[in-house]
Amino acid sequence: MSNLKERFLKGEKLEIELYDIHAHIGKFNRDYPVFAGDIEEILKEMERINIKKAIVMPLGVYGAEWFYQNEKLINDCKKYSEKLIGFCLINLNFPEKVIEKEIEGCLKNGIKGIKLIAAYQNCQDLEKKTEFVCECAHNYKVPILNHSWQSPEFLEKMVRKYKNVHYICGHFSFVWKDIVNNYENVWLCTCNYLEFGVVERMVEEIRNDRICWGSDFSDLHFGFTLGPILLASIRDEIKIKILGENTKNFIKNVIKQE
Amino acid sequence: MDFFDINAGIGIFSKPTLYTKPEQLMKIMESYSIKKSIVYHSLSREISPIEGNEILLKEVKDYKNLIPSFVIFPENSGDIENFEEYIERSIKNGVKFFRIVYNTFRIPLSHYFYSGTFEIINKFKIPVIIDPTIPFKWEVDSGDWQSIRLICEKYNELPIIFTEFRTRYHIRIVIDFLKNYKNFFYDIGSCWNYRVVEKLVEIRNGENLCIGTNLPFSDPGQSIGMVVASDISENTKRKIAFENIEKILNKNE
């Protein structure tokens, strides 16, 4: 049995550094009460799980008061800059001018990337608006994490057209497999409901240096996303890459340093 | 840590799965430190409880750690002649849990209540697992809470174990149920929300929580991970992982 698996099942400390490519702060969500959602409590949890750094985005993804949510994000990321890397929430229902101004303002205030989640915002003109954000990101040379890139064809079109952007697929699916495998600047977050056997297939079929663990805190329980990886029948060195090293590399090579 | 899984299937489902046989399930259980599982049969879950239940009993008879659960129709459904006799015979044959998957058969859960089904089960005090999820549809928040409330209130000594594919919005309801009904049990593998285990153990010290893997469909690491990685005492983890459900089972031995 893999050492990490055995230790995790025994409840022992894993002693590996985790880097989280997909997480949320902000304390409120429409769908459920956010338990222990204060930023200080979240930082304590990160400490307990041994997460060195997390890419964080606002939790109220449906889009109401997105400027206010980004403001809160900016403040928390400034205050805890050694732990948190902020990606601003964009509400694609708003005019392009407004979107661009918000991106610009956030980037000036220490935000390092952009988060899209149009599916939750009931947005029309999805591809046109998403492309507009890709163009902005290309001009500012910042990454985008998208909840879903609509289709592999659309993502590939963006990847080929806006080459300064690093693209993160926010939730795991095999539909992104070929693009992740074929391009240097596409990253895949592990977070999703996973069917039995999927993790083994994932590391078999997808380049291992682009698969990054995303906890999706404070939306999802840490155990829900950690368990499948730590208990999978894959080598420990791959688990360590997925849980930490890959995102650490992403942060080192893609995120602009101050 | 040892686990007692309340939700595992065997048999051939309407779509291919990674295992079908009890011996294969036993191997998977071993790999995840699952010591016992409450199992049901694919045929019972998807088409025919009556035939599926019989196959289940034959298939698991040599595996003492696979605890058989029968999927049941309501009384007077026309599927069996004498419901009470069927329940009694099932128990004699070693069935330890009944399972109600009402959405598969498009029967309202309230009909199980009003038709007197629970009246009969309550006589024998056999715990009932209620699962509204239809395999491969994987809907979220499908509990019929009005009916579960009726059942929990009237049969307040009968353990009612709720499991579903995913509880998201309805966690606001589950909290209320755990607080108000001591016979209401909840499979924490159903809710993936942040810090939810930590929150739910505040109610009755986690005595009413248990764990289901939803094998053969889901990665068991998800629900097992939620117990292992939780910020709760080792003692409470053991209760959720194993002891709470073992206690229910032993009551009926």
Ligand SMILES: [Zn+2]
């Ligand atoms: Zn998210």
